[in-house]
Amino acid sequence: MVRWDMDYVIGLALRIGVIVSIALVLIGVALLIIEGKGLGYSDYSIMSIRSRVNTTVIPPIMALRGLSQADGLSFIILGLMVLIATPVLRVALGIASFAMERDWLYVVITIVVFINLMLAIFVIPALLHL
Numbered sequence: 001m002v003r004w005d006m007d008y009v010i011g012l013a014l015r016i017g018v019i020v021s022i023a024l025v026l027i028g029v030a031l032l033i034i035e036g037k038g039l040g041y042s043d044y045s046i047m048s049i050r051s052r053v054n055t056t057v058i059p060p061i062m063a064l065r066g067l068s069q070a071d072g073l074s075f076i077i078l079g080l081m082v083l084i085a086t087p088v089l090r091v092a093l094g095i096a097s098f099a100m101e102r103d104w105l106y107v108v109i110t111i112v113v114f115i116n117l118m119l120a121i122f123v124i125p126a127l128l129h130l
Helices: 002-035 043-047 061-070 072-100 102-129
Strands: none
Touching: 002 072, 061 072, 061 102, 072 102
């Protein structure tokens, strides 16, 4: 019975994460089209096929600050952050699920996967920008 409950929670978390992400990106696109700019960049410079506007020039904290001003690009970046965080949450819930089942081998394997994800998301990008 525990397995079904945790599977339901994991599935629900994945669905909610994707839906929230889609909603944030759509709101951001609408605001970007209405305003014609985002975080100081023109809509053309953002939407151009050769755009240099990406997360290396816009740190996440700057994007989060733009939410209070209803900045479209900030909403898009937040939507992408939620989309990236959704499978990470799934792995974290997987650790809890395997621990509840007392399946220690899979707990260890899933913790290794989680550590690899954290390294890939936070540590490696910081090392590449030295």
